[in-house]
Amino acid sequence: MAKAMLSLQVQPYRMLKKSDAAAYCGLPAARFEMLCPVPAVAYPDGSRLWDVRDLDSWVDSLKTGAADSDDAILEKLG
Numbered sequence: 001m002a003k004a005m006l007s008l009q010v011q012p013y014r015m016l017k018k019s020d021a022a023a024y025c026g027l028p029a030a031r032f033e034m035l036c037p038v039p040a041v042a043y044p045d046g047s048r049l050w051d052v053r054d055l056d057s058w059v060d061s062l063k064t065g066a067a068d069s070d071d072a073i074l075e076k077l078g
Contacts, residue, residue: 014052015041021050025059 016024018040022032038058040048 015049016052016055017049021055024052025055 013020018032019029021036022029025032025036027035036050036055036058038050038054040050042048
């Protein structure tokens, strides 16, 4: 009987580095910030991380064809 190896990568974190956020969205890291309107969260130490929940909302809006405009995103941010 043949055996198959299954390799799964599970991201257990809520906040992602740029490269991980890009991979999560299926985008190249070099173009991620240009294509994704979700802003990074600035931490006190200067690091910038993306919230998985915000990325999920953005991707869901693309699927429904209701991608937010820049003005709508700014209004949501307050």
